[in-house]
Amino acid sequence: MTQDHLRTALLEAKVPRYTSYPPATRFSGAIGPDIHAGWLAALPPEEGISLYAHVPFCRRLCWFCACRTQGTANAAPLTRFLETLAAEAALVARAVGRAQKVAALHLGGGTPTLLTPEQIDRMGQLLRENFDLSACDDISVEIDPCELDAARLDALVAFGLSRASIGVQDIDPVVQNAIGRHQSAEITAEAVAGLRARGIGSVNFDLLYGLPYQTEARLAATLDAVIAHRPDRIALYGYAHVPWMARRQKLIPEDALPDPEARIALADLARARLIGSGYVPVGIDHYALPGDEMARAAQSGTLRRNFQGYTTDRAATLVALGPSAISRLPQGYAQNASATRDWTATVEAGVLPTARGYALTAQDRLAADAIERVMCDGTVDFTALGRAHGLPTTALTTRAATALAELPGMGTLAAGVLQLADMRYARLMAARIDPGMAGDTGRFSMAS
Numbered sequence: 001m002t003q004d005h006l007r008t009a010l011l012e013a014k015v016p017r018y019t020s021y022p023p024a025t026r027f028s029g030a031i032g033p034d035i036h037a038g039w040l041a042a043l044p045p046e047e048g049i050s051l052y053a054h055v056p057f058c059r060r061l062c063w064f065c066a067c068r069t070q071g072t073a074n075a076a077p078l079t080r081f082l083e084t085l086a087a088e089a090a091l092v093a094r095a096v097g098r099a100q101k102v103a104a105l106h107l108g109g110g111t112p113t114l115l116t117p118e119q120i121d122r123m124g125q126l127l128r129e130n131f132d133l134s135a136c137d138d139i140s141v142e143i144d145p146c147e148l149d150a151a152r153l154d155a156l157v158a159f160g161l162s163r164a165s166i167g168v169q170d171i172d173p174v175v176q177n178a179i180g181r182h183q184s185a186e187i188t189a190e191a192v193a194g195l196r197a198r199g200i201g202s203v204n205f206d207l208l209y210g211l212p213y214q215t216e217a218r219l220a221a222t223l224d225a226v227i228a229h230r231p232d233r234i235a236l237y238g239y240a241h242v243p244w245m246a247r248r249q250k251l252i253p254e255d256a257l258p259d260p261e262a263r264i265a266l267a268d269l270a271r272a273r274l275i276g277s278g279y280v281p282v283g284i285d286h287y288a289l290p291g292d293e294m295a296r297a298a299q300s301g302t303l304r305r306n307f308q309g310y311t312t313d314r315a316a317t318l319v320a321l322g323p324s325a326i327s328r329l330p331q332g333y334a335q336n337a338s339a340t341r342d343w344t345a346t347v348e349a350g351v352l353p354t355a356r357g358y359a360l361t362a363q364d365r366l367a368a369d370a371i372e373r374v375m376c377d378g379t380v381d382f383t384a385l386g387r388a389h390g391l392p393t394t395a396l397t398t399r400a401a402t403a404l405a406e407l408p409g410m411g412t413l414a415a416g417v418l419q420l421a422d423m424r425y426a427r428l429m430a431a432r433i434d435p436g437m438a439g440d441t442g443r444f445s446m447a448s
């Protein structure tokens, strides 16, 4: 076995992104509204939760996008959507038995900035009616700069916005043409200026590598343009080409996609450029300025991973509203009906729209913690983990040792501590120590 085996594994492996353990491919219909309601009822009254609202609409449907969203030409469907969201929030509050304290709130999608200023106000009102947001000082939103104006920005600030994430992907016109997303540099700059003028202190940019026609020169130009804005955080995701799940990706010219070797070269180039510009690498695909909370979390081993990627949010519970949204409770995961019409019909019938999920066992929690540390830090202290869970870690360490024996160069395991040689092996190692991977029938994206 040589380093070549490791490179081949990295080039060929298709593995989960581990934004949850177990991955959503292992959820089942065994978890429904009653079980979910029971989990919500057991929430400790003093616990500050994390709250997520999924807005599943976009004006444009970018061809690369694998997010759960649908197109709409106007704001009309959003009116019914918001009233259904209000009804779902009320169902959750009734199951909890009170307006639960919220420590962090995230609006994602889709495109939350499709909401008109009045609809943004309504969103704030419906959430405040059903949750206690009085101590929530972390409110973030995903922004499509093409769907933003001064009135929306003002409404978001009045809503309490503290952090914004802006979708950029790639600035090159040839790449933008091939992914069905046109966005001028001026539009992106206006969004950043509008946020900063209103005192929003934390701005993240989303970028992608591995896009069609993306060359090292094109990605370097995108990075230079992005770095010039000095965003606090940059998420540089590897483009996940999964047309069997995201059917609009069939419009992506596959013969123009960089091959796995080229993908790795793109990721390496970006990493060197971002580190050279003063950014701290965070996990497998994020970068942050040294003073940023995420950079500090990465350095102190307190980084967390959730459905949005990496986060500094430490809440044990994530309550998620909207079609396809996934809640994480101490007892397990509960996912809402994916189709907006199913979600709407269930909520309008007065029932929590839970369609699937997963009840965690003690062994699952142990594996989840180990995999989260691999994905966040690239290191796991199995002895400390076993002590914290009161469980043996022999099965996990044996799988890690086998992976290291089969793929030398991936890292070391000594005195019960696994240490990856490089964060690029994190998904590979996570899949190797994942006890359920062998039986998973999901088709995943490339590990590189």
Ligand SMILES: C[S@@+](CC[C@H](N)C(=O)[O-])C[C@H]1O[C@@H](n2cnc3c(N)ncnc32)[C@H](O)[C@@H]1O
Binding pocket: 064, 065, 066, 067, 108, 109, 110, 111, 112, 142, 143, 144, 145, 166, 167, 168, 169, 206, 207, 208, 237, 238, 239, 240, 241, 242
């Ligand atoms: C839900 S989108 C929201 C962004 C917002 N609607 C916009 O367009 O600016 C969040 C991010 O997911 C990432 N994303 C979407 N599809 C992806 C894919 N196929 N592979 C990797 N990342 C993807 C993109 O970087 C995108 O900015």
Ligand code: SF4
Binding pocket: 057, 058, 059, 060, 061, 062, 065, 066, 067, 069, 109, 110, 111, 144, 167
């Ligand atoms: S990238 Fe944003 S705007 Fe484009 S389809 Fe996805 S969610 Fe919608």
